[in-house]
Amino acid sequence: MADEPLVLGIETSCDETGVGLVRGETLLFDALASSVDEHARFGGVVPEIASRAHLEAMVPTIERACREAGVALRDVDAVAVTSGPGLAGALMVGVASAKALALALGRPLYGVNHLAGHVAVDIVEHGPLPEPTLALLVSGGHSSLLLVPDVTHDVRSLGSTIDDAAGEAFDKVARVLGLPFPGGPHIDRAARDGEVVIDFPRGLTGGRDAERHRFDFSFSGLKTAVARWVAAREAAGEPVPVADVAASFQEAVTDVLTRKAVDACRTNDVGHLQIGGGVAANSRLRAMAQERCDAAGIELRVPRPKLCTDNGAMIAALGAQMVLRGRPASDLAVPADSSMPVTTVSA
């Protein structure tokens, strides 16, 4: 429908330059430029390299999004941008570009929360969000359980990681196993040829921790346990069964994530679970979440992998909801906030 708001969303919180165009609740196009290959040599994202790549990619990505979506920039009704959380220098490139667009076009600007964007993107995939919705967001930068009564202004944190993010654990374990960065897809692939034969620790699931940190995560102990296990094998002069270690590690991570997510749904009487973030692309996580949700009578919603990882469509989708629900626009002086709390949906 032509009278629905056309929103352009910009995402630059990490190493992906994303520009998405959403009309109402329909995704028109999602353009992405990634600097991930440049970071691979460094074994992790280098903020300055990411920021330089964002500057280079920004205008070409906006241009491509408009061309592929078949819209003219002047027809955009509002501009949305990730104002946080994320890498400060990277965020600033996107925020400054979004402000320039808003100013040049004379359109409102919405500075929005990256995590809420991960939730909102499912609207363009599976339709309106059930309210409330429960979201498990797992990536290299975040691991959170969110209760979301209204994605445009009421997002509550039930728990999050107290040390490493889930995706970070994948990267670090991949390094221990001699697999390339980013670790997620490589561990997923290696695990397919392996069996779950090692019982790695499940952080914050037993004893006091299970009460005090019921919906929090910890992956640092797991990562250390894997490193120790591998080191012991190497010290004994025995070969490291990479596939089995990968499968066992992946099992431990997905067990904790899905167990806590289903528990959170039950405790809050929520019938829907959404999974987002780069780790949502993990095949074992998807399978286990499906099994456990089916068993518990919970409807599972996982956007396609390209919409789970960081992208501009998620920011455009959230921006469109802001417009549709009449939320106030941001001031042109809105800052980039690298530690923006998840409860702040728009700045």
Place this chain on the structure above:
Amino acid sequence: MLTLAIDTSTTAIGVAVGRSGEVPVTAVRLDARAHTEHLAPLVEQALGEAGVSPADLDAVAVGTGPGPFTGLRVGLVTAVTMGYALGVPVHGVCSLDVLAEQALAATDSADVAEVLVATDARRREVYWARYARGEDGARALTGPAVGPAAEIPEDARRLPTAGRGPLLYPEALCSPVDGVLDVDPAVLLALAVRRAAEGVPTPVEPLYLRRPDALTTAERAAR
């Protein structure tokens, strides 16, 4: 030819809006750590005071540094995005060239044939370049480069020096050009318009002069 000029390479976040041959409207704020917040409102303010709307612009000019990376990028991405959105050309000018023009304008042509520009590069270093007074403005002789002020060749260090270098390193850079600390966006505007008119290349490429700080996994392993 209505031009918007932006520079974020020095402590001043500077904006100018004006037509060729007229005195432009400027909006400047001194805050080296909040470019993202202040730049767009300053652009809005300058356009408002000039009584024009963004759609009236014919060109955008931007200082390409060198300067601290994060702030520099805010100016560059603002300029290229506005240029793209408005469908007008964007001209890049080395920010030290602008300071050199300011230094020449502030000194007596009979006494001063050459100037040095030295700005804050953080990490106890400066961005610097050496210029001669030419027939139509500053002509670059050396630079731009980055390094400790004390390592700039001694004859260059004795030249009248523009930028914040002399404030930061008075022992190495002892002849400041009074009042020329940060890029003046009005001078940037004039220089960009002149270069574009003369067909001098105006690439919009950030002058970082430093590689990102990071070791590859191979380099780390070799340590």
